[in-house]
Amino acid sequence: MGKALRKETRVEKWEKAISNLSTYATCAPGPVSYVNEKDVETTLTIFGSFEFSLEAMPENSRIFFMALAAISWEEPVPEACLESIWSALEQCGLFSLVVSKLVEGSLIIKLEDQPLYHMHDMVSLYLENKTNDATRALLSDSISYNVALVAPWLFVFGKECMKRPAEQKMGSFFSLLEFMDIEILLVNTTQALMACRSLSELETNRIGFSKILGPRIAEIISIGSLDLIFAVTAAITVIFSPSDYINLAHSLEIAGSIDKLIDLLGACEDTSTLANLSSVLTKISEHVDATIADEILSRIPMVRIADLLTAENEQWHEIVFTTLASLTKVGKLKAVETMIESGIDNKLLVLLGNGSEISQHHAIITLKTFCELGAPLQGCIGPAVLLHLPWHARISLERFVLSDRNVPQSPKPQQSFEVILHNILQRDNKNIIKGIQGLLSLAETANDTRVQDLLLGSHLFDRLAWLLQRREVEKNQVRSQTAFLVMKLACTGGEPYVHRFLELNIVHELIDMLQCNIDELQDSAYYALHQIVFAKGGSLVLQRFLQLRTIEKLVNLLDRKSLKTKDLAMQFLVDITEVGTKPCIERMLASQIVEKLVALEKAGDPFGGAVSRYIQGLNMCKKLQSAERAVMKQHILRKVRSAVRGHKLEAILVASVEASIAEG
Structure with missing residues (x-):
């Protein structure tokens, strides 16, 4: 076939040839060299020759290979999935040795430099009618411990016909409340999810696991052992999406299990159980009544949470910052004051100096949230401290530290604005730039209601859009200054201004400016776009980007x-x-x-x-x-x-x- 098609370039011809080969594999004559046993008639077909060769394999390798019929081989499969199958079969020998022998024999193929395996279409086709045998070996005839080990992997990476039996087996563990098996099941569920090959695959399987686990969580927490409850909370942090916590909070409230979870905070000896349980409880607090939420907030061990905010504990930072975000969302200033009493603000400042870029980013966001809620941070973040912070932290925090909120508003903003707007409407570049510079002081208070009404009720933004469209060389400085003003309005004014920018296509004018060949204009455009997407109305911009x-x-x-x-x-x-x-x-x-x-x-x-x-x-x-x-x-x-x-x-x-x- 290869010789016949060696000059063929049409894809459909190759696809037809491969399809035909697969179709007739069970009856096509095998190579003469394979027929070395005259009494074995089955070797006269390609699959017959293949099966004859399998008889020479060691028993543990053959059983393992046949069990691979349960897997969908349309995409590469992670090594951990194969290892779970090997463990569930309880075969003697080393997994790595058996796999290497299968790779050596081309029965499976290992991707270069990656712990992923795939299978030749012909081998996969041979295993197609072995699926029922694999189901029996892995799910039906196996002990419960081994089923708990392998079922989540089959649910994620198994053939379509395997998913339903795997789901039923997992559901039965929760129905029978086999605690030890449920623990094994949950650990392997999180591992299987983390091994997903794409976001869509993760989302699909997470929803599936959530439907299996969700209805039984309240009961498990009510009667389960300490280890099982900790295993459940760890699994929740991986399996549940934000919307799942609404149902979780409701079911736990009905079952009266929230108090038990709160009491277990004192029993968390290791870091992982503390981090997971705190995260789950604070997310639950977003969906319960104020009394229960206050109880949760008061019992979270803030001092121990603060101890995790060090450069050495970076592996826990993401879940800790998520916990702090939920606490501030529910508890507002009261929660922040409790955090400050526990020294969390000082820990965040230290992270700004010695943490990774990611930790610094989360620390800045958290400190900004504290400031926006009116927390008394001036004692720990004064002008002297600001000087020693990284520049991006200074920019984010200095307006909270240095701003004097007692400065009275200008008595006649309307009159001064009319003069400024008159300058911007002129044709002369100097007057326009003078007008823009005059507006910068107003832009500093763009979130003030009076200033907002003044600016948004005028023709200012139409004029700014028009100025950005000017392509004449002599207008370059005007365009640069206009972009700077847009940036300041977005920073201070937020969503109302960003919404107007989108209405007048100002954001896309800035993207056009980003592509011009003048460095100053390109830089101005980038900094304006950067501040716009980070502003409070930035989500509107991203939605428009997706639409267009x-x-x-x-x-x-x-x-x-x-x-x-x-x-x-x-x-x-x-x-x-x-x-x-x-x-x-x-x-x-x-x-x-x-x-x-x-x-x-x-x-x-x-x-x-x-x-x-x-x-x-x-x-x-x-x-x-x-x-x-x-x-x-x-x-x-x-x-x-x-x-x-x-x-x-x-x-x-x-x-x-x-x-x-x-x-x-």
């Missing part, structure tokens, strides 16, 4: 010839990743952002570390859960390995990306 497919256009800017355009586009895409939602990031990945970033790294300076910078943005994204983030990062790593394979930078780039993934 702007994200795809921004990703395509990475292919431009201009180094400046590519660099600023990359920075802005990292910004969007940091503040964006799951659909934004999925859209980027689908637009091949990883492949384009790898191409930039191959080109050398100034794009070294481009992929790592993108992963840092992903690590800082607050709208992703830890499981979603982990799956995305593994997806990115696979894309990087594929895109850089064979290049001289392969080892360095892969190692750099792996280090960035580990850091988060």
Whole structure:
């Protein structure tokens, strides 16, 4: 067949040939060299020859190989899934040795440099009619411990016909309340979810596990052992989405189990149980009445939580910051004051000095939230302390520390604004720039109701949009100053101003400016866009980007010839990743952002570390859960390995990306 098609370039011809080969595999004559046993007639077919060869395999290898019929081989399968099957079969011998023998015999294929396996279509086709045998071996005839070990993996990576039996088996453990088996089941459920190959796969399976686990949690917590309850809370942090906590809070309230969970806070001896239980309880507090919420907030061991906010405990930072966010959301200023009494504010300041970039980012957000709620932080964050903070922390916090809220408003803002607006409406560039500079002082108080009504009720924004559209060389300074004013209004005024920017297409005018060949204008456009997406109305911008497919256009800017355009586009895409939602990031990945970033790294300076910078943005994204983030990062790593394979930078780039993934 290979010889006959060696000059054939049409895909459909190859597909037809492969299809025919698969169709007739059970009856096509086998190679003459295979027929060395005249009394074995079955060897006269391709599958017959294959089966004849399997008889020579050691029994443990053959049983394991046949059990692989339970797996869907449409996509590569993680090694941990195969290992769970091996463990459930209780065969003698080393898993690694048996797998290497199967790889050596081409029965399964290991991906280069990745703990993933796939299978040749012909081998997969042979196993197609062995699925029932695999089901019996793994689920029906196996002891309950082994079923608990393998069922979650089959639910995620098994063939479609395996998912229902696996689901039924998992459901039966919860119905029978077999505590030890449920613990094993929960541990393997979280491991199987974390091994998902894509975000959509994670989401689908998480919903499935949530439906199995959700209805029984309240009962398990009511009567379960200490170890089982801790296992349940650990699983909840991975399996449950924010909406699942609403039903969880309701069911726990009805069962009276919340008090038991609260009491267990004192029994948490190790860090993981404390972090997981605190996280679950604070998220529950968002959906219960005020009395129960206050009880939860008062019992959270803040001093122990504060102890986790050190550079050495970075692995717990994400879940701790999530816990603090829930506490401030529910408890407002009262919760913040309790945190300050426990020294959390000082721990956050120390993190700003010695923590990783991701930890610093979360610390800044938390401190800003404290300030916005009116917390008395002036004692620990004074002007002298500000001088020693990283610049991005200073910019974020100085307006809370240095602002004098007792300064009276200008008595006649209307009169002064009319003079300023008159200047901006002039044709002369000097007058326009003078008017813009005059507006900067008003922009500092753009969130004041009087100033907001004044600015939004005028024709100012129509004029700003028009000024950004001017392409004449003599208007460059005006355009740059206009972008700066837009940035200040977004920073201080937030959503009402961002909404007006979108109405008048100002945001997309800035994106156009980002692509011009004048450095000053490009920088002005980037800083304005950066502040707009980070402003309180930034989510409106991201929604518009999704609607207009702007994200795809921004990703395509990475292919431009201009180094400046590519660099600023990359920075802005990292910004969007940091503040964006799951659909934004999925859209980027689908637009091949990883492949384009790898191409930039191959080109050398100034794009070294481009992929790592993108992963840092992903690590800082607050709208992703830890499981979603982990799956995305593994997806990115696979894309990087594929895109850089064979290049001289392969080892360095892969190692750099792996280090960035580990850091988060």
